Structure formats: C-alpha cells, structure tokens
Amino acid sequence: MAELKFIGGYPEYMRKLIDNVNKTRSQRKDYTPKAMSMAEREEVLKLCHPDYAPGGKRQISIGPNTGDLAPNEVVDLLEANPLIDPDTMQISNPDYSVDLLIIGGGLAGTSAALLANDNGVKTENILLVNKLRHGDSNSMMAQGGTQAADRENDSPILHYIDTIGGGHFANKSDVVEALVNDAPLVMEWLSSLGAIFDRESDGSFVEKSFGGGSRKRMHACRDYTGLEELRVLRDEFRCRGIPYLEYYPVIEFLTDGNRVTGAVLYNLETGEYKIIQAKAIILATGGFGRLHIRGFPTTNHYGATADGVILAYRVGAKLRDTETVQYHPTGAAFPQQIIGLLLTEKLRGMGGQPLNIDGEAFVFPLEPRDVESSAFIRECYIKEKGIVTPTGMRGVWLDTPLIDLKNGAGAIEKELPAMFRMYKRFDIDMRKDPVLVFPTLHYQNGGVDTDPWGRTNIESLWVAGEISGGVHGKNRLMGNSTLDCLVFGRRSGKSTAEYLKSNPQFGKLTLEHLKKYKKMLADAGIKTTRKAPILFPEYRGKAVLARRIDIF
Amino acid sequence: MAEEKKNIMDEIAGANKSVVTGIDEKDIQHWIYISIMGKKYRVPAGLTIMQAMEFAGYRFIRSCGCRAGFCGACTTVYRIEGDYRLKTALACQTRAEDRMYLVQIPFTPAQRSDYDINKLTPGIEAFLKVYPEILKCLGCNSCTKACPQDIDVMEYIACGKRGDMEKMAGISFDCIQCGLCAIRCPAELAQYNYAQLGRRLYGKYGEPLPEHLKKRLEELKQGKFESELKRLITLQKEELRKIYTSRDIEKE
Numbered sequence: 001m002a003e004l005k006f007i008g009g010y011p012e013y014m015r016k017l018i019d020n021v022n023k024t025r026s027q028r029k030d031y032t033p034k035a036m037s038m039a040e041r042e043e044v045l046k047l048c049h050p051d052y053a054p055g056g057k058r059q060i061s062i063g064p065n066t067g068d069l070a071p072n073e074v075v076d077l078l079e080a081n082p083l084i085d086p087d088t089m090q091i092s093n094p095d096y097s098v099d100l101l102i103i104g105g106g107l108a109g110t111s112a113a114l115l116a117n118d119n120g121v122k123t124e125n126i127l128l129v130n131k132l133r134h135g136d137s138n139s140m141m142a143q144g145g146t147q148a149a150d151r152e153n154d155s156p157i158l159h160y161i162d163t164i165g166g167g168h169f170a171n172k173s174d175v176v177e178a179l180v181n182d183a184p185l186v187m188e189w190l191s192s193l194g195a196i197f198d199r200e201s202d203g204s205f206v207e208k209s210f211g212g213g214s215r216k217r218m219h220a221c222r223d224y225t226g227l228e229e230l231r232v233l234r235d236e237f238r239c240r241g242i243p244y245l246e247y248y249p250v251i252e253f254l255t256d257g258n259r260v261t262g263a264v265l266y267n268l269e270t271g272e273y274k275i276i277q278a279k280a281i282i283l284a285t286g287g288f289g290r291l292h293i294r295g296f297p298t299t300n301h302y303g304a305t306a307d308g309v310i311l312a313y314r315v316g317a318k319l320r321d322t323e324t325v326q327y328h329p330t331g332a333a334f335p336q337q338i339i340g341l342l343l344t345e346k347l348r349g350m351g352g353q354p355l356n357i358d359g360e361a362f363v364f365p366l367e368p369r370d371v372e373s374s375a376f377i378r379e380c381y382i383k384e385k386g387i388v389t390p391t392g393m394r395g396v397w398l399d400t401p402l403i404d405l406k407n408g409a410g411a412i413e414k415e416l417p418a419m420f421r422m423y424k425r426f427d428i429d430m431r432k433d434p435v436l437v438f439p440t441l442h443y444q445n446g447g448v449d450t451d452p453w454g455r456t457n458i459e460s461l462w463v464a465g466e467i468s469g470g471v472h473g474k475n476r477l478m479g480n481s482t483l484d485c486l487v488f489g490r491r492s493g494k495s496t497a498e499y500l501k502s503n504p505q506f507g508k509l510t511l512e513h514l515k516k517y518k519k520m521l522a523d524a525g526i527k528t529t530r531k532a533p534i535l536f537p538e539y540r541g542k543a544v545l546a547r548r549i550d551i552f
Numbered sequence: 553m554a555e556e557k558k559n560i561m562d563e564i565a566g567a568n569k570s571v572v573t574g575i576d577e578k579d580i581q582h583w584i585y586i587s588i589m590g591k592k593y594r595v596p597a598g599l600t601i602m603q604a605m606e607f608a609g610y611r612f613i614r615s616c617g618c619r620a621g622f623c624g625a626c627t628t629v630y631r632i633e634g635d636y637r638l639k640t641a642l643a644c645q646t647r648a649e650d651r652m653y654l655v656q657i658p659f660t661p662a663q664r665s666d667y668d669i670n671k672l673t674p675g676i677e678a679f680l681k682v683y684p685e686i687l688k689c690l691g692c693n694s695c696t697k698a699c700p701q702d703i704d705v706m707e708y709i710a711c712g713k714r715g716d717m718e719k720m721a722g723i724s725f726d727c728i729q730c731g732l733c734a735i736r737c738p739a740e741l742a743q744y745n746y747a748q749l750g751r752r753l754y755g756k757y758g759e760p761l762p763e764h765l766k767k768r769l770e771e772l773k774q775g776k777f778e779s780e781l782k783r784l785i786t787l788q789k790e791e792l793r794k795i796y797t798s799r800d801i802e803k804e
Contacts, residue, residue: 038797053561132617133625141622150768153802156777160784165796173785181781184768191761194669194752196721204762215802224726227622231729232755235748239666247613268613292572295565301618337600337647339571341620351804381560393567417726421701422621425645536611543577544609 009428020359048374070322080530086511094277099125101278106137108465109284111489119497131249142226143344145218147479148183156180167473178452212368261507287444287466296441297340307533321446329372331440333395351406356385373439454492584650604648615656624730630654660731662742674753675715695733720750
C-alpha cells in the first residue's frame with residue numbers, strides 16, 4: 001500500500017472533509033445547539049455510554065463489596081494473588097519507622113504532607129513514597145482547571161447542586177459539602193504559596209464555563225493547571241525538607257489484624273524490598289486509567305493501575321460506585337501517536353464546537369462528560385456521521401479555529417499552549433484546522449469509601465484523591481478532580497495529625513490479612529495465576545514477549 | 553437492541569486495539585531502523601520514540617511518566633545518522649525516525665536550594681541569596697536550544713538577573729522541569745529550578761488575592777452558606793433533581 005500523502009498533518013481525504021467544517025463555520029459562530037433535557041440525557045446514556053452497555057462488568061465475588069458490579073479489568077485485579085508470599089516473607093525488622101506514611105505524591109499526597117506538617121507532625125516523622133518520581137501522577141496532567149465558587153453571582157450552594165446533578169444524585173452529600181466549602185480556601189492556599197492563576201486585567205481570576213456547570217467557576221493556569229499547582233506544592237514540600245522516596249512502589253500493606261501498621265516497598269531497580277512501620281497511612285495512589293477498561297485508550301499517567309484500591313481492599317476497606325467509569329469526550333483520535341490523550345474541556349469552555357462529518361453542530365458542547373461522550377459515540381456508531389481515520393478509528397471534529405474567532409486571534413496560543421504545542425509537534429495547526437476527537441478513558445469515579453476527613457472503615461487508613469469514591473457520585477465534573485485532591489489531601493493531612501496527637505502506638509507487623517485473602521479466593525473457587533498490583537501496563541511488542549526468557 | 557449496543561463497544565475496542573495492546577506485526581506496512589543505546593532495532597514507522605522502544609521490548613521503570621508531554625520524565629538525546637548534531641526531545645511527543653540513535657536521560661542530578669518563600673523579597677535579592685550562580689550565565693543560548701517546550705530559557709534567566717519576576721514567570725510558565733537546560737548548560741546552571749523560584753515569588757507577591765475571593769472567604773468564615781447547605785443535604789433525590797433542572801445557567 002502506498003504511503004498516505006499528508007497536507008498540514010492530515011491525509012488528503014481528511015483535508016477534503018475539513019472543507020465541510022470551514023464552510024459552515026461562519027453560520028455556527030453565533031449558534032449553539034440546545035442543551036438536552038434530563039429525559040434526552042438518559043436516552044443517550046442508555047443507548048451509547050460504555051457503563052450502560054451490556055458486558056464489560058461482573059460481580060465482585062469476595063470481600064466487603066461482594067455482589068457489587070465493577071469493570072472486568074478491576075475485578076481481575078481484586079481477585080488476584082498477592083506479589084509476595086505471606087508464609088515465607090521476613091517482615092519483622094522495619095527499615096523505616098514513621099508516624100505518617102503517605103503513599104503517592106500527586107496533588108493529594110503532597111497536600112496531605114504539607115497540612116500534616118502545618119498541624120504539628122514533624123517533617124522527620126513523615127515519609128512520602130512514590131512509585132515513580134514525586135509528582136508523577138494524573139494531577140500533573142490536569143489541564144483545564146479547578147472549581148471554586150468565589151464570584152459574586154456564584155456560591156458553594158450552586159457548586160453543590162452542579163456537582164450532585166452531574167453525579168446523578170449518587171454523591172455522598174457530606175463529602176460534597178466539604179468539597180464546595182473548602183474550594184475557596186484552597187484557592188487562597190495555593191495563591192499564598194505562589195501558584196499563578198490566570199487573571200483578568202483588574203486582578204480578579206479568569207473563570208470559565210465547563211460541562212454541567214451553572215456558573216463560570218473554572219480557575220486555570222493556562223492549560224497547565226495541574227502542573228502549576230503540583231510543582232508549587234512539591235517545591236514547598238522540598239523546601240521544608242520532608243523525607244520522600246522515589247521509584248519505590250508499595251506492593252503490600254502490613255496489618256496487626258485490624259489496623260494497617262505498615263507497608264512493603266519494592267525497589268524497582270534492585271528488586272529489594274523494604275519494610276515501613278507507620279502509625280497512620282494516607283493512600284493517595286490515584287486511579288485506574290491504564291487498565292484500559294473496555295479496551296479504551298486513556299488520558300492517564302503510566303502508573304495509573306489501581307494499585308492502591310487493590311491493597312486497600314485486601315485489608316478490608318469498603319469501596320463504592322465501583323461500576324462507573326468516566327470517559328472524557330475529547331480524547332485525541334488522530335494522529336495515531338497521540339490517540340487517547342486529553343484535549344482539555346477548556347477548548348469547549350472557550351467555544352470550540354463538536355461537529356460531525358457534514359460540519360454540523362450536533363450536540364450542546366457543555367453537557368456533563370458522560371452525556372457528551374455518549375452523544376459522540378451515537379454520532380459515530382449509530383448515526384454513522386463520524387470521520388474515519390486511516391487506522392480505522394472513528395471520531396468527530398472539534399472546531400478549534402472557532403476559539404480564536406470567538407476570543408480574538410492569539411487566544412489559543414496564549415490560553416491553550418499545551419494543546420497548541422502537542423498538535424504542532426505532529427504538524428497540525430489547530431488555529432487553522434479542526435482536530436479529531438473521540439471519548440477516552442479518563443477517571444475512576446468510584447473508589448474507597450470515605451468520610452469528609454478521608455477516613456476509611458479501617459482505623460489508621462486514610463485515602464485522598466482519585467482513589468476515593470463518593471464525592472463525584474457516578475460522574476465527575478471538570479475541575480472537581482484537582483479540587484478533590486487538594487481538599488481531601490489537606491483534610492486527611494489535618495485529620496492524621498489530630499489522630500497522631502492521641503498518641504497511637506506502632507502495631508504488630510503481620511501479613512495475616514493476605515493469608516485470609518488467599519483463603520477467601522480459594523473458598524470462592526477462584527483459581528488464577530493473575531497477580532496484583534500490576535504497577536505498570538504491558539506495552540512491549542508481542543514478538544519480543546514471545547521469545548523472552550528470564551535469566552536474571 | 554442489546555445485541556447492537558454490545559457490538560458498538562466491540563467495534564470501538566477493535567478500532568483501539570493497536571493503541572491499547574500493541575500493533576500486530578501483520579498490520580505493519582512500513583518499517584524503520586533505530587538504535588537504542590547503541591543497539592539496532594527494526595520498528596514500525598509512525599510510532600513515538602517511547603512506543604518504538606516498547607515495541608522493541610523495553611519496559612519502562614524510568615524515563616516514562618505521563619506519556620502526554622506534561623511531566624518531563626522522558627527526556628531523550630538523539631542524533632540522526634549522517635548529522636553531527638545532538639538533538640533533544642520528549643520521547644512521548646516525538647516520532648521515531650529512521651536511523652535515529654537515541655538514549656534517554658533517567659535522572660537529572662541538578663542542584664536546588666531550600667528557602668522560606670515568606671522570608672524572601674521578589675527580585676534579584678532573592679536570587680543572590682538562594683541561587684547566586686545565576687549570574688554566571690554565559691549567554692550562549694544552549695539552554696534555549698535544548699528546551700523541548702521551545703521556551704526562551706536564556707531570556708528568562710536574563711529577566712531573573714534583572715529582577716523582573718513577572719517576565720521570568722511568564723516566559724518560563726510552560727516549563728515541565730525535564731532538566732535538559734541544566735544538562736546542556738556550559739555554565740553549570742540549573743535554570744528550571746531558578747524559574748520555579750521566580751514563579752513562586754511572582755505568584756505570591758506580584759499577584760495579590762482578588763477582592764472577590766477575599767469577600768467569599770469572609771462570608772465562609774461567617775457561615776453564610778451553612779444553613780442552606782445543611783438543608784440541601786437532607787433533601788431527597790427528587791427534590792434535588794427539581795432544583796437542579798430549574799437552576800439558571802450563566803450565559804457566555
């Protein structure tokens with residue numbers, strides 16, 4: 001087959017289709033399709049959302065959530081063998097003894113460390129451990145912004161209503177209350193540490209619309225919001241000299257039968273394990289995007305493999321909303337090299353329109369994410385009005401030139417530099433041409449059940465950030481994930497500091513919970529060679545794996 | 553109907569297969585040759601450097617992070633056969649090319665200093681205290697050439713030396729802290745760490761808290777929204793749904 005001829009990053013046939021987009025742009029500039037009614041939303045969700053489609057899920061058959069549905073990819077890991085053998089592993093001599101162990105150094109974990117320190121836990125009594133580098137996380141990749149109701153016409157009440165409406169009224173109400181009340185405090189905290197948010201000329205925050213929102217509430221740092229927030233917090237963390245380890249994933253917890261009392265670390269380079277003893281533990285390991293639920297590509301970090309959920313479940317932590325998965329409507333669908341990567345919702349917040357193959361605006365651009373994603377899938381696979389890529393993917397256009405048209409020339413480069421840069425690297429100028437999008441696996445809506453302070457049903461175990469469930473119900477809104485990490489990172493840090501003031505003692509270090517877990521697997525008749533946590537996805541070439549031998 | 557829905561999900565998974573589980577050799581139309589740390593491999597054309605290395609059999613435990621150009625983990629130094637120049641790139645955001653000789657940088661041992669942001673004054677004084685070596689910049693522009701984000705690194709260092717925090721913050725804002733500037737710098741600077749200090753100084757001292765935020769913080773302190781939130785929490789789903797569907801939406 002002859003190589004495709006590319007013009008401005010697109011093959012010739014796609015370039016012809018772009019003409020349809022160019023032709024209709026001037027008529028669409030002042031037109032927006034009507035938002036869907038609740039009934040219309042429900043119809044498209046039932047028809048096209050991956051969570052509602054048959055298959056892809058099964059019941060969990062062991063542990064506290066027995067009978068609950070979860071994606072097959074998650075159940076596979078919940079019902080898997082541990083990486084270590086509880087009968088033979090030596091765990092009695094801890095290599096580290098700390099008051100507070102924090103696992104995961106994204107926005108949640110880093111915030112937790114700072115607030116624990118602010119509330120009296122001495123730096124040397126904290127240890128933050130990271131699977132990769134401190135900061136490697138989905139937080140770092142958050143583009144669009146952080147919600148906080150801080151304008152005159154807005155209020156925490158409206159933030160509350162938007163959040164639970166977007167979450168299908170399944171959110172845990174007291175946790176949402178904490179989220180919306182603390183949001184302005186988080187903005188104050190970040191600003192006082194030196195984070196730079198987009199400002200209007202009068203010094204007020206630039207605030208933009210977002211899917212499912214009733215007010216302009218989105219605070220951004222260009223389209224590098226998570227990067228800016230996290231690098232400031234990480235710098236502050238470093239300046240205080242809080243101890244941390246990198247390239248040391250946690251592969252198992254230790255317990256005294258009831259409480260979590262420590263953890264087993266694994267040195268990725270040498271293969272050696274280390275034992276940590278701790279009085280309180282905050283688990284902030286993020287979500288599960290790299291499990292590629294239902295075969296979807298993902299926006300997520302390389303390390304987003306649900307490690308924390310698996311370990312927490314083994315010690316008896318309760319999960320919730322395990323059956324819901326967030327697919328972000330605008331994942332890149334072309335070119336091949338960036339399939340699945342995130343195109344921030346800010347593109348639509350600034351006026352970018354989703355279009356079908358005829359250049360028609362077919363959906364209100366700012367529906368909640370699950371509804372918007374379903375509408376894209378319907379357009380591509382039921383109405384057959386998608387654009388097919390050279391590798392057989394289908395997608396819809398996102399009309400990005402409209403952003404400069406609506407906001408003035410230069411808006412894309414100034415406010416969306418990450419997006420502009422990514423496409424430029426692959427020869428596409430998004431100021432002049434639309435980009436092709438299709439839903440991509442984005443977020444773990446559910447997770448470990450928690451109270452407004454990040455506490456779980458296990459004494460001495462807290463969770464914060466994407467690993468937790470409840471605050472987003474069955475669908476998260478934009479700008480509530482960085483906020484979730486910041487609010488509950490801070491709260492768990494404060495809460496653990498208070499717990500430590502009650503002077504708890506180090507507990508016994510055992511792997512009894514693994515013995516119980518293995519028995520549960522056996523009793524449920526689950527015979528498997530699967531092992532978890534997996535730590536990383538497997539992307540190596542098949543031909544190489546087929547010939548691979550393990551010598552050392 | 554149910555059958556049809558199942559097929560959609562299967563179709564989508566089928567279309568994504570090469571991205572999620574790797575390309576099947578039989579589907580590969582064009583091959584290229586690359587050299588990874590001196591070893592030659594045949595890989596499909598059109599992959600990123602990162603994907604090409606994985607196809608060749610590498611499993612990353614370093615030099616791989618967000619895979620989307622935001623984290624700076626996958627800094628790569630390469631040369632194309634026949635060219636004398638060493639180039640720099642992010643492995644996740646750069647196509648592998650035929651006859652590319654590459655190595656990844658697993659870690660940047662650059663110096664950074666600790667400071668108390670509350671005790672510094674924005675401007676050159678802060679740099680003289682925390683990073684006095686910033687004055688050693690030779691003005692050779694190697695940093696700018698090495699930057700995979702195309703940031704004018706040399707210019708923001710000049711701004712730092714002039715004490716212009718606002719410009720230093722603005723120019724350096726898209727920095728992903730990969731460390732390539734520091735690795736290429738003949739004056740042995742750690743530019744990206746200086747930029748971090750400059751941005752924090754500007755963010756803290758150059759941009760005061762907006763009045764609307766201060767007002768909201770005061771209202772929260774006084775408990776202005778407490779009783780209404782408490783009332784909402786007690787409502788049943790149907791009542792909440794009514795409030796949700798009838799709420800007014802702010803226009804553009």
